[in-house]
Amino acid sequence: MQRTMNSKRKVESILDKEKTLELREKHIASSCKLFFKADPIKILTARGQYMYDEFGTRYLDCINNVAHVGHCHPDVVKAGSDQMALLNTNIRFLHDNIIVLAQELTSLFPKQLSVCFFVNSGSEANDLALRLARTKTRGTEVIVLDHGYHGHTQAVMEISSYKFNIAGYGSRPEHSYVVPVPDIYRGKYNDKNNPGDDFGLLYAKEVKNAIDKVKEKGRKVAAFIGESLQSCGGQILMPPGYLKQVYSYIHEAGGLCICDEVQVGFGRVGTHWWGFQLQGNDVIPDIVTVGKPMGNGHPVAAVITTPEVAALFYETGIEYFNTYGGNPVSCAIALSVIDIIKKEGLRENATKVGQEIMSKLEVMKKKHPLIGDVRGVGFFIGIELVKDRESRQPATAEAQQVIYRMKEHHILLSADGPDRNVLKFKPPMCFSAENAEELLSELDVIFTEIEDTRNENIKLPVCRSANGKTDRLGSEPISKKKKVAA
């Protein structure tokens, strides 16, 4: 399972880095942003949990949750290329791959969730899920979690407060009702101000309040959509009982529950295939969307639902056709991903190594005042940095500093959350105990370094673009952007 590569993997680049940057600035829309904007790395090859730049320098990848079974896994590459050499076409032709994949995929879900639609991306999956919910319920209104992200099409941007909270977006879409994310460290109800309270119930009540607002307007709830663990919102784990109560309120109101597993699905949480299963066996969404890890980098995604929801969609008389969704190549690739997760014990690895990381982070927390909170399960872990434990003031600039310093140590990490102060750990699932040691010891060094210079002004890398503008990275928390009330 551990595919350690110590040798340098050097591949010739078509363009030198300066030229690549120059042409990128000219031809690629500037809203498509790069990791490490001040000094982007040019990655040419990757294998397992490692990525290699144009000099063959190895980076330990702690952020690529898409390369789920490891970058360029030979079995995935073979499955795709073998099928590509045989046939690739649309799903109007009878073919076994789509059937075998549907059978295999649904076998990983509670039995009610037995029907699939195959699409090409998480955005498409959520867009379709929304259509299914509106068709089934004849409702229009959608209850969404604050800081949630569900994709980039118009319809899903309108239910992604991570995006519509941004000043440049315009106003909150009228049909979206934002409820607070159940973040018990920094959220509306938290372990500091509400110790001992039932956070699952408190936060679920917010959903009930949103349902009441919908009713007051004389409208109907179509759906509640949320990730089962919120990734974009800063690696948030749902408090016990939360989803069960939310789903019950939504069902009472005649709505459907859409669970977005696009980032966290396919065993990332270790003990289960899907994040919603962490909330108990009796928590069953009506629609689940999956994507990213499903193709290990190849674009394939799916919507899984009940026969009843699918049948009502059929009754509209509108055919569902998708040129690429469910094609034999994508299905062969997704099948090989599921097979590798099982064969290589990757869920078990995420459980074991994830637990080791969590317990070592708890120890590090005692040593480093910079760490406000550590939370996580399996290979879904967040380290929330604070300027001061008492006030919990977010350490936004420090988080950026950690990321850039880690990059100098050839370890790739990212930061997210409304204040961009949460270090996100979501590596390929073959990340080993040895990798964890490396990650934690470098973090220890860098945290110490930052704490030692705490009272000095933190100098963040400055990014210069061709038009001469400068931009100091990470100094702006996302929450600076306007707040949108439900």
Ligand SMILES: Cc1ncc(COP(=O)(O)O)c(C=O)c1O
């Ligand atoms: C939770 C979640 N849902 C949906 C999407 C959209 O997926 P895609 O980029 O494949 O369209 C993303 C992408 O980051 C995501 O994180």
